[in-house]
Amino acid sequence: DVKVTQSSxxxxxxxxxxxxxxxxxxxxxxxMFWYRQxxxxxxxxxxxxxxxxxxxxxxxxxxxxxxxxxxxxxxLILESASTNQTSMYLCASSSSGQGADEQYFGPGxxxxxx
Amino acid sequence: xxxxxxxxxTLSVQEGDNSIIxxxxxxxxxxxxxxxxxxxxxxxxxxxxxxxxxDKRQGQRVTVLLNKTVKHxxxxxxxxxxxxxxxxxxxxAKAAGNKLTFGGGTRVLVKP
Numbered sequence: 001d002v003k004v005t006q007s008s009x010x011x012x013x014x015x016x017x018x019x020x021x022x023x024x025x026x027x028x029x030x031x032m033f034w035y036r037q038x039x040x041x042x043x044x045x046x047x048x049x050x051x052x053x054x055x056x057x058x059x060x061x062x063x064x065x066x067x068x069x070x071x072x073x074x075x076l077i078l079e080s081a082s083t084n085q086t087s088m089y090l091c092a093s094s095s096s097g098q099g100a101d102e103q104y105f106g107p108g109x110x111x112x113x114x
Numbered sequence: 115x116x117x118x119x120x121x122x123x124t125l126s127v128q129e130g131d132n133s134i135i136x137x138x139x140x141x142x143x144x145x146x147x148x149x150x151x152x153x154x155x156x157x158x159x160x161x162x163x164x165x166x167x168x169d170k171r172q173g174q175r176v177t178v179l180l181n182k183t184v185k186h187x188x189x190x191x192x193x194x195x196x197x198x199x200x201x202x203x204x205x206x207a208k209a210a211g212n213k214l215t216f217g218g219g220t221r222v223l224v225k226p
Contacts (some may be wrong), residue, residue, distance in 0.1 A: 002158070035216075036219040040123075040218055040219075041218060042203060042216040042217055042218040043158070043203065043205075044216075045213065045214070045215075048213065056221070058213070059215075090157055092157075095199050102148065102163065103160075103214060104159045104160070105150075105155050105157030105159070107155070107156055107157050108156075110155050113176045
């Protein structure tokens, strides 16, 4: 079974702090994604990566950056956390094979910025 | 612009009845559609998908219907069970790349 793990289930940070959210997948997937989930807004794509050291902006990249130094790990970075970044953050991965558009999600990290 | 939306934010269903969750999309270039189920405290889980060259696909107790003429997608759950209580998301993707655009979600509540 595909397993996507996220470093924390719950995180509380102060405004202005630098925050790292880690995601690891064990299926050798090429593609990895970071979303945030807010009530009534569904899932919105922040950044994604199709390969090691490669990143592309999603729909809402402002205030975030990412790092993909190894194939299995995709990190989301909040350089200076703000209260409007309080949200549920979901990581996903998928294979780049033909027909393999299904994304596998981690359990999520609920981040609160105070 | 492209968008994926849902008609009903909450759907209450009697146990044993069939459920129908609807989704509208606006991007006629989308090639791939997918339904996810998200239970409380968990990440979304894949239910079923369909490509634009099909209009119906069946899984175990679930059926996805695609009407490209009116840009409408639906998920039918047969004999709804308490374990089906969750939030359901539809998503679409263009043919190129693997980027999904998600709808806002519909909560399904199954009444015993």
